[in-house]
Amino acid sequence: MDEKPIPDIVVGRLPLYLRALRHMISEGRQLTSSQELAERLGISAAQIRKDLSHFGEFGKQGTGYNIDFLAEQLERILKVDRVWNMAVIGAGDIGSAVARYQGFANRGFKITLIFDNDPEKIGRRIGPFTVHNMDQIGTLIKAENIKVAMIAVPTAYAQEVADQLVSAGIKAILNYAPLNINVPSGVWVEYTDPVTHLQHMTYYLD
Amino acid sequence: MDEKPIPDIVVGRLPLYLRALRHMISEGRQLTSSQELAERLGISAAQIRKDLSHFGEFGKQGTGYNIDFLAEQLERILKVDRVWNMAVIGAGDIGSAVARYQGFANRGFKITLIFDNDPEKIGRRIGPFTVHNMDQIGTLIKAENIKVAMIAVPTAYAQEVADQLVSAGIKAILNYAPLNINVPSGVWVEYTDPVTHLQHMTYYLD
């Protein structure tokens, strides 16, 4: 009776499929195929069909996929058929850029809180947000029932901030600090570090 | 006689190993083991040993790895035992944050050029850099023999900027625009898009 969980590597590709589909929608397209998606994404058509088959049957033989419909299904599966409010911890260069980033809109996320511990920054505005004191993390995140946060503080403070976020009920953390952090099970962490990407590529350069 | 290429997935983990080792160095540590690295990174010790074994024998039985030595070896393998000058295209929020980011130093990278096409921005300073006109991309990148670039322009312009970078001789691109771009073989592209990470995590939330 055990339902096999979907492989995480499959889940990780769904946002890429969704991103490509949204782009097609912006081009006014209505139909696509596993073949076309595969070419755009640089992966195989068979893999796309296999990945999607874990979740249902979304296409029509001979025709392909209705782009709007498939995008809606992926949004539902990824739970971005709603808006997740987010907190940003750290109002330095990265935190500020994140807070002003227009790319979250219509993709399921919205920043609603930003924190720093620098008295110079607390109370200042960044875009539409007022920077809150970090000692308010627990109170405000709980009050607004926020589940998703981004860490944009100096490396040395990332673990301690992560601990506070977990205490405040955060369940998903995107960590911009170039450091692995430990969190209890049931809390998810992803990392974004430009240098690891760059070092991956330089391996292949002369 | 054909040497088997190292699996790309292995290459992609080396920067994570290096990052953990550098962190240990900053803690004043001298020795580590595959076991300890594995715990910090959340992967298996066997995998770390197997990955490293593609490149040589860096440890000592019974003792483990000399952290400085292993870090040096990984830096050599990843070709970050030198400094790669980089160009940033786009001086908006992301480009500006990237240009001010302190995290490239001592990890093998240094920004030396930043471009935008907004007359308001051209000639202005961002941190230590003067924003150049995008019509100078080819000239300046060739003149400085730059091989690595970051794209931080609006999605709609990312492909066109990528084409210009390729013409200018760029071989590695880190793309901040949430869009797949096409480049000829011999040019490497990696992507960084916070939303794909966030959507990956929300799959697992309620």
Place this chain on the structure above:
DNA sequence: TAGATTGTTAATCGATTAACAATC
């Protein structure tokens, strides 16, 4: 209808893990 494309199965391919001799 003929052509196209899906969803799925089975085969292949590759990555991870377990185990241990070697040895520091």
Place this chain on the structure above:
DNA sequence: TAGATTGTTAATCGATTAACAATC
């Protein structure tokens, strides 16, 4: 020496691909 840990082999596990019946 005894204990610890590597590097490597073989086994396991899982992911990708090829192929095709089903069918729009």
